[in-house]
Amino acid sequence: MRTQVLVIGGGPSGLLLSQLLATQGIDSIVLERRTKDYVLGRIRAGVLEQGFVDLMDQAGVSARLHAEAIEHSGTLIAVEDDYFRVDFQHHTGTPVLVYGQTEVTRDLYDAREAAGGAMIFNTENVTIHDAETDTPYVTFTTDGQDQRIDADFVAGCDGFHGVSRQTIPLSVRREYEKIYPFGWLGILSETPPVHHELIYASSHRGFALCSMRNEALSRYYIQCSLSDHPEDWTDAAFWAELKRRIPKEFSDRLVTGPSIEKSIAPLRSFVTEPMQWGRLFLCGDAAHIVPPTGAKGLNTAASDVHYLFQGLKGYYQDGSEAGIDTYSQNALARVWKAERFSWWFSTLLHRFPDQSEFDLKMQRAEIDFLRTNEAAQNAMAENYVGLPY
Template sequence: MRTQIVVIGGGPSGLLLGQLLHRAGIDAVVLERKTRDYVLGRIRAGVLETGLVKLMEEAGVADRLHAEGFVHDGTQIAVGDQMFHVDFKALTGTPVIVYGQTEVTRDLYDAREAAGAPTIFEVEDVVIHDADGDHPHVTFTRHGHAQRIDCDFVAGCDGFHGVSRQAIPLDVRREYEKIYPFGWLGVLSETPPVHDELIYANSDRGFALCSMRNENLSRYYIQCALSESTSDWSDDAFWQELRRRIPSDVAERLVTGPTIEKSIAPLRSFVTEPMRWGRLFLVGDAAHIVPPTGAKGLNTAASDVHYLFEGLRQFYADGDSEDIDRYSEKALLRVWKAERFSWWFSSLLHVYPHMSPFDLKMQQAEIAFLRDNDAQQRAFAENYVGLPY
């Protein structure tokens, strides 16, 4: 088999790139290790920056997003029993949209199937060959049968544990990492959200987040120790702890019920450089991870997709390789800004082990500065709604 682009990974970044390429008349084959149902079973964040929304529109898959997504003009920051509002629309002219990542992925799969664009599921033993040469190819097995695809370029959209980053030699790539000393215990419940905007809460017991997927599906998180497991937390224990970490008037309105999903996610900041090696490009989690604070993971992957798609479109339309040659430079410039924001916002809200009384006072002063200073709120809002591509 031959194609122009092999996209490794059938998650949202790989599917979005594939759909944009298809609409530009560029052939791409998407390879996915799991089944479609498995991919759609993953529960992920759903705060979409305007840049990602515009890419979905360009890909022709934004109708349901606009019909069912929740437009959020701001967010709530809670400290102890107090809460203040940061108005994104007033400060930047731009909102965000809450629309589940699962739904983004579903829309992209539906569009790809409707277009008859090839997606190959349940692939194993994927190997990228000759990425540093002029004629790369990808081999894999599917249901025990060996297959090969020759291509012009490979887009590695296969996540942190995928094969794409590992294909870049160790003496070429450099990795930067910070492991946070806590995780997020998250639950999904078929209950109405406690507020019509997200609530990010700082308390002396640890961080909490009140979020939502739709009008009757809520997503809640609390900071927990990395040593804990979901079996340590009954539903009642979770709800009681969440109430302790949010303002009392919000806690009184909280509607609880059985959880339908419960998981613990560790927090990590990670970047690999460069994001291009020869004809292999890394996209999204294959190249970088951010803490979920501020919802930059999917959105930063989307900016990678933007830079790579524009470069490939320019290359196939004009034979001009300038944008693909600068892909890593452009993507990393925005990646590091997103990493900074996620790191800063995490530092603002979480209780870290061994924080001194001075550290706690500095954290409180930083939150107060955000609450009281218009310029700081504007900088926060600009980062939250998404820096320009």
């Protein structure tokens, strides 16, 4: 088999890239290690920057998003029993949209299937060959059969544990990482959200986040120990702890119910450089991870897709290699800004085990500065809704 662009990874970034390429008549094949049902069963983030929405518009797959997404023009920052609001609309003129990553992925699968896009599932032993040359190819096994696909370019959209990043030699790539000393215990419940916007809460007991997927499906998180396991927490214990960490005004009206999903996610910041090697390009979690505090994971993947799509479009339509040659430089410039914001927002709101009394006073002063300073709120709003591509 042969294609112009071979996309490894059938998550939202790989599917979005494939769909965008199709709008320009550029052929692609998507390889996915799991089944479609497995991919659609993964619970992930749901806050979309305007840049992501624009890409969905450009790909022609945004109709349901615009019909069902919840627009958020601001967010609440709570400290113990007090809170204030950062108004995104006032500071930037731009809201964010709440629309689950699962729904984004479903829309993209529907679009690729309707267009007859080539997707191969249950792939094993995926190996990238000759990526540093002009003739890369990928071998893999599916249904017990060995397969080979030759391509002009390979897009590695296969996540942190995928093969794409590992294909780049250690002599070429450099990795930067920060591991946070806590995780997030999250539950999904078929209950109405406690507030129509997200609530980020900092308390002496630790961080909490009140979020949602839609008007009848809520997503809540609390900071927890890395040694905890989901089964250590009953639903009743979770709800009781969440109520202790958010202002009484909201805890009094919190609607609780059985969890339909419960998990613990560790927090890390991670970046690999460069994001390209020859004709292999890394997108999304294959190249970088952010703590979920700033809702940047899916959105930074989308910005990677933007830069790679523009580079490939220029190559096939104009014969220009400028966009693909500068892909890593352009993508990393925005990635590091998203990493900075996610690191800042995480350190602002969480309790760290080694914090001194001085550290706690500085943390509180930083939150108070954000509460009272227009420029600080403007900077936060600009980063939260998404920096320009």
